[in-house]
Amino acid sequence: MLNYLWGAMIFIGILVAAFTGRLAEVTNGAVDSAKEAVAISVTMLGVMSMWTGIIRIGEKAGLMQAMTKKLRPFLKWLFPDVPEEHKAMDRIAENVIANFLGLGWAATPAGLMAMKELQSLNEHKDRASRAMCMFMIFNMSSLQLVSINIVAYRMQYNSADPSEIIGPGMITTLVSTAAAIAFGKIMEAIE
Amino acid sequence: MKIIAALSDMILPLVIVYILACGYSRKINVYEEFTEGAKDGFKIVLDILPTLIGLMMAVGILRASGTLEIISNAIAPAAERIGFPKDAVPISIMRLVSSSASTGILLDIFKTYGPDSFTGRFVSVMMSCTETVFYTMSLYFMSVKITKTRYTLAGALVANVAGIAASLILCRRLWG
Structure with a gap:
């Protein structure tokens, strides 16, 4: 591209x-x-x-393991088609946490492995499963705690308050993620 | 609105204190781990640098030639009707396609209008709640050879548009 x-x-x-x-x-x-x-x-x-x-x-x-554990009930609700103990859940959790902490380079390998695990549960191999659609939409809603790189860029260009965008960023990222989940759930109900 | 400002100021110190406390309670040599982890940061930045040079050069050409202004001005009437800053139009489109190219435009906006201008603040917030939809989708789905992506694209666009709209509304209230 x-x-x-x-x-x-x-x-x-x-x-x-x-x-x-x-x-x-x-x-x-x-x-x-x-x-x-x-x-x-x-x-x-x-x-x-x-x-x-x-x-x-x-x-x-061991913060990542602790977060994975806390994330479980939520992921179970988000992906009802995926068995709770399946490896896909772990990979999804890793991907979500890495994205949340702003570790894009760690998120992508975990995300690709999650897709592979989800594909093993998929009945039609050329067609995205419900879980895949939800995972991708959720992933692309870019849930993250702090966009540390944006703060650094603002600093470089002499912003009076480089970190002032952290709070607004957290709120808007929650909005986009809520919209993503709502859309995914509505589509699941319709189909 | 004060809560949002407090959130901005507090979140990083809170995260640092929380993680340090976790580290000490697990009897970890936190300083050694910190320096070890900081090395990863070097690797990441050095990996990004060539891309950044290439993309900033391309965006620099687009800016100096007046192309970005032409695009902004062409869409300005429609953008202004919904209160969207016209100078943020090129980056909003590019954001869906390429992460590094949109970073190039982001830096160009900081340089041209300043990070504390309304456009500068708006794009800062907008960048943190949007994702390179087309790139991410093709990468993930191609890796498992899925061609029928069903409602994924629609969902991703809904989420991103919701994020952009929320950024615009919030920035107007905060810094309008």
Whole structure:
């Protein structure tokens, strides 16, 4: 996807610049932005490492297992078709928790394994099961505690209060997740 | 509204204190684990850096050429009717397609309008409650060779639109 998207962005930009006579600006814009990416990464290095360091303590303290346990009744309600002791439940829990804590890189492998487990329970192998639909919709509603990267980006651009968006972010992410669950449950009832 | 501001200020310290307390109660060498975990952060950022350079360069070209303004202005009449900041239109569309490209536009918005402008605040909140629907869906479903995705796309779009609408309403109330 990015393979074409990236090229298209550049081609369109340069084409428009040729028509608007802004090729000089484009040259500076390209070089400047590439330079800025590195400056941002330096800020990110600090903030992200702080976060992964804290999370690592939590992992070692067994916080993930504790959260998985607390999540069980909720997941049981969300996925009535999946047997409670099935491996799919564990993978789903891992994915949800990783996303919740803002650990996208850990969420994806767990999520893909969850899909594989859900597929083993699926009767029609080319058609998404109810549980799969719910899992995907829930996953894409992006339930997360803190968008630590957004805070870091705001910091980089000298926001007076980089963390002021955490609270609003938590509320809106709850709204989108509630909408996701409601939609999934309604569709299950209809079909 | 004060509660929301308090939430913003408190959540990170609370999480840190809670996790540290858990660590000490399990008799874990918390400092050693912290430094070990911080190394993961290096890996993640270094992994993202090349993508970030590529995408910021592309968005930089789009911005400098005036393309982003052309898109924003074309949709402005419709966007303004529902009170949607016109400069947030390109990022809202890109958000559904690519995470890194939308991050590039996010940074461009911070640079052009400032993170504390209304648009800057709105996109900050919006980014935290939306997901790259098309990319995620194709990745997950393709991994298990499912072609009939039924109501998944509709559900994901409903969730994301609900998130964007909630962000707009909340930001208007907080910083309108």
